[in-house]
Amino acid sequence: MTDQSNRFATDHPVAPEMPILSVRGLGVTFDGERERPFGPPKKIQALENITFDLARGKTLGLVGESGSGKSTLGRAILRRLPISDGRVIFDGKDISNVKGEALRRLTRDIQLIFQDPYTSLNPRMKVLELIAEPLLVHGIVSSIEEARDQVGELMRLVNLPLDALDRFPHGFSGGQRQRIGIARALALKPRLIIADEPVSALDVSVRAQVVNLMQDLQQELGLTYVFIAHDLSVVRHISHDIAILHRGHMVEMADRDAIYEAPEHPYTKVLLSAVPEPDPALRRNGDCAPAAHRPPELNLAGPGCRYRDCCDKSGGHCQREAPPFARHGGGHWAACWHVSTD
Numbered sequence: 001m002t003d004q005s006n007r008f009a010t011d012h013p014v015a016p017e018m019p020i021l022s023v024r025g026l027g028v029t030f031d032g033e034r035e036r037p038f039g040p041p042k043k044i045q046a047l048e049n050i051t052f053d054l055a056r057g058k059t060l061g062l063v064g065e066s067g068s069g070k071s072t073l074g075r076a077i078l079r080r081l082p083i084s085d086g087r088v089i090f091d092g093k094d095i096s097n098v099k100g101e102a103l104r105r106l107t108r109d110i111q112l113i114f115q116d117p118y119t120s121l122n123p124r125m126k127v128l129e130l131i132a133e134p135l136l137v138h139g140i141v142s143s144i145e146e147a148r149d150q151v152g153e154l155m156r157l158v159n160l161p162l163d164a165l166d167r168f169p170h171g172f173s174g175g176q177r178q179r180i181g182i183a184r185a186l187a188l189k190p191r192l193i194i195a196d197e198p199v200s201a202l203d204v205s206v207r208a209q210v211v212n213l214m215q216d217l218q219q220e221l222g223l224t225y226v227f228i229a230h231d232l233s234v235v236r237h238i239s240h241d242i243a244i245l246h247r248g249h250m251v252e253m254a255d256r257d258a259i260y261e262a263p264e265h266p267y268t269k270v271l272l273s274a275v276p277e278p279d280p281a282l283r284r285n286g287d288c289a290p291a292a293h294r295p296p297e298l299n300l301a302g303p304g305c306r307y308r309d310c311c312d313k314s315g316g317h318c319q320r321e322a323p324p325f326a327r328h329g330g331g332h333w334a335a336c337w338h339v340s341t342d
């Protein structure tokens with residue numbers, strides 16, 4: 001249960017049934033390299049037609065291989081990069097084009113936990129300064145010393161000793177540094193936290209501690225997370241829902257158990273089985289191939305679904321080109337023509 005007596009608890013239970021985050025038809029395009037001098041830059045479609053809802057107090061796990069668009073989606077929600085198509089609705093407000101004061105306010109409500117606790121903390125700042133900085137920047141305190149009590153409370157929340165406040169980050173282990181990063185992210189009482197691979201730079205032995213801490217904080221403060229990860233076991237542990245990204249497309253989204261126990265999309269099945277095929281003759285050659293084995297251009301012959309190479313639903317012969325992201329039942333969504341829709 002959310003402890004509303006805690007002063008870092010989320011204090012906006014406006015309409016609990018309304019998703020805190022709704023993303024509709026989101027697209028993000030980057031300018032790539034120019035094909036010829038002075039020519040127009042090549043367009044990189046990093047995300048296309050991403051749609052989902054995230055309920056308050058829940059965790060959405062975002063999974064996908066390298067380059068699938070996970071961080072881009074996180075940054076688009078944080079409004080740190082321009083959106084090419086679609087909308088992002090946070091707490092009922094369309095934030096797709098926010099600027100100025102509204103954007104500044106948004107940076108309080110949505111915070112980021114970084115992947116690498118070694119590079120994300122300024123080595124010249126003491127822990128007190130690191131955690132108090134956002135409070136100072138947003139005018140919540142007028143000096144670092146004024147923030148000492150609040151920062152002390154944050155240290156308690158992340159299970160770090162108070163005497164850590166006057167030390168520099170290099171004196172801490174990776175797990176402790178990530179706790180400092182989490183305390184800094186909590187300082188402004190955010191309602192949504194984007195955690196971009198928050199444990200992948202840590203020793204396997206401390207990953208579970210940090211993930212468990214994040215779960216405890218979710219309970220205590222009523223936080224909502226978007227949790228980005230490669231590691232499928234970590235995502236399974238922390239997420240309520242899981243979305244699978246592949247080459248900028250969301251191919252499947254469902255609650256955790258449905259994704260792991262009854263995946264629908266061919267690519268999700270490949271990702272979950274993830275057993276490398278040593279024999280090149282037997283390797284899949286299209287979009288189902290793991291990134292390391294995939295040729296730069298797809299070499300599936302003829303028109304048809306780009307996942308047909310690993311699909312058992314149509315005997316591998318689906319001729320329809322663009323599979324829709326459609327509801328299949330019980331909140332299970334999949335980008336495939338052959339899942340049954342309701």
Ligand SMILES: Nc1ncnc2c1ncn2[C@@H]1O[C@H](COP(=O)(O)OP(=O)(O)OP(=O)(O)O)[C@@H](O)[C@H]1O
Binds near residue numbers: 046066072
């Ligand atoms: N600033 C940028 N300019 C141009 N292309 C970019 C930019 N940022 C990301 N991309 C491209 O967008 C695609 C998605 O990248 P993104 O970093 O979101 O993937 P990811 O799933 O987070 O990968 P990883 O797991 O390796 O972090 C990639 O093709 C990447 O090269």
